[in-house]
Amino acid sequence: MKIKFVILTLAVVGLTFCKSKKGSTETAAATPVVKEELAADLKTSAEARYPGVASADILEGQKLYTGKCGKCHELFAVDYKTEEKWPKIMDWMAPKANMDDAQKQKTLKYILAARDIKVKK
Numbered sequence: 001m002k003i004k005f006v007i008l009t010l011a012v013v014g015l016t017f018c019k020s021k022k023g024s025t026e027t028a029a030a031t032p033v034v035k036e037e038l039a040a041d042l043k044t045s046a047e048a049r050y051p052g053v054a055s056a057d058i059l060e061g062q063k064l065y066t067g068k069c070g071k072c073h074e075l076f077a078v079d080y081k082t083e084e085k086w087p088k089i090m091d092w093m094a095p096k097a098n099m100d101d102a103q104k105q106k107t108l109k110y111i112l113a114a115r116d117i118k119v120k121k
């Protein structure tokens, strides 16, 4: 009887653990891994949209987005909003994320360049 109880407890704890683990894995999957270098496809996409853009700006935008925009709610997918809506969203959200104007612009450029990749595929 005692053993059964222990097994049941372990099963419940195990299930709870797996569930929460699953949750955190999903969050991790939704958060792109930010590398020190701009991904090649992102670089190509950004240059197509903003000729002559500095890769460092897009990389910074990516870091800002992943670092600051998922704090109060989930980090939304870059194709969550249309191209027309994102600038308005950024006007609205940048102050909440304590971004200055330059950071806001870089983040917006990153979002739209990354969005192009997702939408065109």
Ligand code: HEC
Binding pocket: 065, 068, 069, 070, 071, 072, 073, 076, 080, 081, 089, 090, 093, 094, 096, 097, 098, 099, 107
């Ligand atoms: C301080 C908290 C906070 C931060 C930081 C923040 N947001 Fe938000 N965001 C909110 C809240 C609150 C709402 C919901 C507003 C409402 O619906 O009235 C929201 C809504 C949104 C929505 C609209 C969701 C929908 O379904 O229409 C988007 C998109 C969004 N945020 C993107 C961003 C981006 C991009 C950043 C980074 C620049 C960001 N948020 C940073 C608090 C935050």
